[in-house]
Each structure stands twice: as structure tokens, then as C-alpha cells.
Amino acid sequence: MQVTETLNEGLKRGYKMILSAKELDDKVMDKLKEAQPDVELKGFRKGKVPLALLKKNFGQRVLGEAMQEAVDGAMSKHFEEKGERPAAEPNVKMANEDWKEGDDVEIEMAYEALPDIPEVDLKSIKLERLVAKADDKAVDEALGNLAESAQDFKDRKKGSKAKDGDQVVMDFVGKVDGEAFEGGSAEDYPLALGSNSFIPGFEEQLVGVKTGEEKAVTVSFPEDYQAEHLAGKEAVFDCTIKAVKAPAPAEINDELAQKFGAEDLEGLKTQIRERLDEEYAGASRAVLKRRLLDELDKKVSFELPPSMVEAEAKQIAHQLWHDENPDVQGHDHPEVEPTDEHNKLAERRVRLGLLLAELGQKAEVEVSDAEMTQAVMTQARQYPGQEREFFEFVQKNPQMRQQLRAPIFEDKVVDYVVELAKVSEKETTKAKLEKEIESLEEM
CATH class of the missing domain: 3.10.50.40 (Chitinase A; domain 3)
Structure with a gap:
């Protein structure tokens, strides 16, 4: 197949591919030869039907399939030779819409290439992990809240x-x-x-x-x-x-503890302390992750696929609009135009997303079947009584599986980078940790 470049501007690419009538005919004949041993027609033994007759009877049927395979093969070969990856599904269309059998097939292909991601010295990254422990005051406060809820x-x-x-x-x-x-x-x-x-x-x-x-x-x-x-x-x-x-409020005693599954009051306090420590560790990790992303964002700069930034900015604008208009459940509202702030945030997200994907690929980070199953089960709990239907929906929906996989993959890449970075620890209080979390939510 003849391939000619028609556009090379930044990350935008355009190509014209010509599949000659002879190449297409050869492809059709190859498919007919492949099927010949299993075909039988009246007057011919199985596998003995002449190719000319097969072409007459079945040529039109395999023509479209042969054309698609030829185009797919040419695209795969093109990306392999160029060493490029498209940022999204390439836009492929037939240029000569008046095509008829016997004509060459002219195909136009356009896409945005993923950029080359620069190397990052992960060991040069310096981070600070905040460490907070549940003190007696925090445990007593949580215990009081439990007593109030069990009034x-x-x-x-x-x-x-x-x-x-x-x-x-x-x-x-x-x-x-x-x-x-x-x-x-x-x-x-x-x-x-x-x-x-x-x-x-x-x-x-x-x-x-x-x-x-x-x-x-x-x-x-x-x-x-x-x-x-x-x-x-x-x-x-x-x-x-x-x-x-x-x-x-319920009295804080062994009886209250037993209502919450503990043997006695001291056992309940231990459970509360462990739960608070887990919450603090989760908050600390969120702060550490944001600081890591900030550091990575400072270290890399590369051209971004415009369509990815545009799509991300629209999604951000749309989500924030719904956050500000919680009463509107559907999407039958005026189109929300992204602002400069939305575009800037979109650029950051796309840049970091591409960088993390590259780091994860090089480090051979994988999301296991067990991790995916756990993610699906966690999501399914939001639909009590419909868990089975949700599982079936996920199985049939590749986009949904990708949505569930993406955050798991990202967190595993973050863990990988943190292991290589220089991380120091700093003791802090619950109040200061909460303030850090609030500052993240405001950004």
C-alpha cells in the first residue's frame, strides 16, 4: 500500500494511503483460498470448488473484510515503522466515496501523535511525609461522637x-x-x-x-x-x-462498646485509635501524592495533544458546573465553555497523566486481576441488589473497565516513584494535617 504524508504540524499527522485494485483483489483471493477447503457447492465436492466460482459467489461478501484488514495492516505497519502512538483512535475515512469495484481505494488517515516524554531523574525528587498519630483527645472526641450517634x-x-x-x-x-x-x-x-x-x-x-x-x-x-x-x-x-x-447521648461504658462490636470500652478505644491512624495515614498519603505531582509537573515540559487538552478542559468545566448546580441531574443544559483556568488545569492533568503512563510502562507496572475484581466489588456496593447486573455491565464495557483501572494504575505508579524518591518524615498534628487536606481541596 502506498502511503504519503499530507500533514506534519506539531503532533498533528495526516496521511493518504492508496490500496491498489490489484492489491485488494489479491487480498480477496487470499481469503477465498483460505476458505476453499471448507466450501462445498452443488456439483462440486467439498474443497474442490474453483476459485473463479468462489469469487463470483462470495467475492462481494469478503471484499469489505479484505479492505478493512488491508487498512488495519497498513496502519499497524505505519505506527511500527514511525515509532509513533496515536493519542486517540485515528480518524480514517475513504477519500473516493464514489469507489466501485476495480478502482484503487484511497484512504485518508489523521491523528495526533503522543509526544516524546523526557526522562526524569526520580531519585532527585525530595518529598516530606507528614506523620500524625491519634492522641487521647482525638480518641475521646471520636468516642463522644459515637455515643451521640447511639443516643x-x-x-x-x-x-x-x-x-x-x-x-x-x-x-x-x-x-x-x-x-x-x-x-x-x-x-x-x-x-x-x-x-x-x-x-x-x-x-x-x-x-x-x-x-x-x-x-x-x-x-x-x-x-x-x-x-x-x-x-x-x-x-x-x-x-x-x-x-x-x-x-x-448514650453513656460511655462497656455496654456502648458492645453495641459497636468491641468486648469492652478499652477494646473500643483501641479500635477507634487504629481507625484514626488509618485515616491520618490516608490523608498523609494524599498530601504526599499532591506534592509529588507538583514536583513532577515542575520537572517536565513537552508538547501536548490539543484534542486531549480540549476534551479534559470540557470535562473539568462540565463537572464544576454540576458541582455549582447540584439540582440539575441531567445533561440537557447549555454547553459549558471552559475558561483559561480550566484549560490550565487540563494541561497539567494531561501532562501528568502522560508522564505517569510512561513511567508505569517503563517500570512494567501492572494492575492484577485481583485488584480489578476488588475495584469492581467496591463500586458494585453502591448499587445494592443490583451487584450482578453491575458486574455484567463492567464485563461488557471496556470504557468502564478502563475507568476502574486508571486510578489503581496511577496509585501504583505513584508508589513506585515514592520508593525511588528521597522521602523524609515530619511529625504533625491532626489539625495541621486537616489544614493541609483543606488546602488541597481548594486547589
Whole structure:
């Protein structure tokens, strides 16, 4: 196949490829010869059908396949000889759209080449790892939060009115058109006011009730209520208030510890300390990774494929727009134009992405099947009850698999670089570490 360069500007490349009619015909005949031993037609034994007859009967059928194979082969040979890799799928189209059998095939191919990535002396990189340990104050604070989340309710002083957030213990009977309905009654039912666990408007009417009081609560069932015979109907609940209780944090003792799976209070404190240390280590790693990327960004400079930067800038702008407009769930909104700030961030991301990919390839960093399976399982937990469907979706979707693989690969490359860099450790406090994390989120 004859290949002629038509564009070489920066990273942009363009080529015209001509597949002669004879080359294409030879390719068709090769495919027919390959299939000949397995073909049988009326009047001919299997494998004895003449090639001329095969071409007449099946030539058109294999023509497109032969053309595609010829183009694919020419592209592979081109990239191998040039030593180039396309930044994205090349744009390939037939130039002579009025082509007919017997004509040469003219193909136009355009792409952006990946740039040459400069070498980086990874051992010259200096980093500082922040080290924070959970102290007794942090453990006690976390323990207090646990106690608050496991709150109890204690009786209010006699005659006290129920407030939002209180718990009322009551008997109630619900009626529609004066008749009690199934499932509408209960005794000694504990209801936290403000929990929105009852029909809309129910809990608000109990604010202000006292122990011993009887209260008729009138509400309307929602139009889409699951019980069709009640949907949209007005109901009256006759409530007898038996207790009014105020929320109170659970007592910090062995009983609280056992609620959270520990044998005793000391065991729970140990668990909390270990969890906090893990959180601090994760935060420290995030800071270290950002500092490493900053250092790498300073050390390299090379031309970037314009289409990659443009696509990344649009994605950044689109995501930030949704962050600022959380009520808009779909994508049927005006197109979001990237700003100079978006373009600058996109250039950094593309540059670092290409550099990390190059470093990972040279270091032969691989993402194992076990790591991919774990990533899929972690993601699948976000879809309770639909885990199997999610697994099948990932299996059939190469783009989704790449999205799951990319962050694993990046983290492994970061670990590889950190091992080669000169890393010192600096003790810090939880507050200072949190401040570092906040500064990352602002960037």
C-alpha cells in the first residue's frame, strides 16, 4: 500500500494511503483460498470448488473484510515503522466515496501523535511525609461522637411539652371514614419527632403534646402511597401519649462498646485509635501524592495533544458546573465553555497523566486481576441488589473497565516513584494535617 504524508504540524499527522485494485483483489483471493477447503457447492465436492466460482459467489461478501484488514495492516505497519502512538483512535475515512469495484481505494488517515516524554531523574525528587498519630483527645472526641450517634431517650420532667427531636411513646388507632384500617394501629410505639418516618404532617402535629394527653392527628395519605386503598385519602389517628422523652447521648461504658462490636470500652478505644491512624495515614498519603505531582509537573515540559487538552478542559468545566448546580441531574443544559483556568488545569492533568503512563510502562507496572475484581466489588456496593447486573455491565464495557483501572494504575505508579524518591518524615498534628487536606481541596 502506498502511503504519503499530507500533514506534519506539531503532533498533528495526516496521511493518504492508496490500496491498489490489484492489491485488494489479491487480498480477496487470499481469503477465498483460505476458505476453499471448507466450501462445498452443488456439483462440486467439498474443497474442490474453483476459485473463479468462489469469487463470483462470495467475492462481494469478503471484499469489505479484505479492505478493512488491508487498512488495519497498513496502519499497524505505519505506527511500527514511525515509532509513533496515536493519542486517540485515528480518524480514517475513504477519500473516493464514489469507489466501485476495480478502482484503487484511497484512504485518508489523521491523528495526533503522543509526544516524546523526557526522562526524569526520580531519585532527585525530595518529598516530606507528614506523620500524625491519634492522641487521647482525638480518641475521646471520636468516642463522644459515637455515643451521640447511639443516643438514648430519657423521660422529660412531668408536664413537659414534646419538642422537635424528642421521642414520644404512644398508642394510636388510625381511621378512614370513621373505620379503623388494617396496619393503622400500634401500642407503646416510640416515634422520634422530626425523623419523617410517618406520613407527612403527622409528626409536626405532635410537637407540644404532654404525657397522658390524647391527640387526634389528621393527615392525608400521599397519592402514590403503596397501599392503593389508602392512597390520597384523609385519615384521623387517635393518639394517646404515654411518655415524652428527650434525646441524650448514650453513656460511655462497656455496654456502648458492645453495641459497636468491641468486648469492652478499652477494646473500643483501641479500635477507634487504629481507625484514626488509618485515616491520618490516608490523608498523609494524599498530601504526599499532591506534592509529588507538583514536583513532577515542575520537572517536565513537552508538547501536548490539543484534542486531549480540549476534551479534559470540557470535562473539568462540565463537572464544576454540576458541582455549582447540584439540582440539575441531567445533561440537557447549555454547553459549558471552559475558561483559561480550566484549560490550565487540563494541561497539567494531561501532562501528568502522560508522564505517569510512561513511567508505569517503563517500570512494567501492572494492575492484577485481583485488584480489578476488588475495584469492581467496591463500586458494585453502591448499587445494592443490583451487584450482578453491575458486574455484567463492567464485563461488557471496556470504557468502564478502563475507568476502574486508571486510578489503581496511577496509585501504583505513584508508589513506585515514592520508593525511588528521597522521602523524609515530619511529625504533625491532626489539625495541621486537616489544614493541609483543606488546602488541597481548594486547589
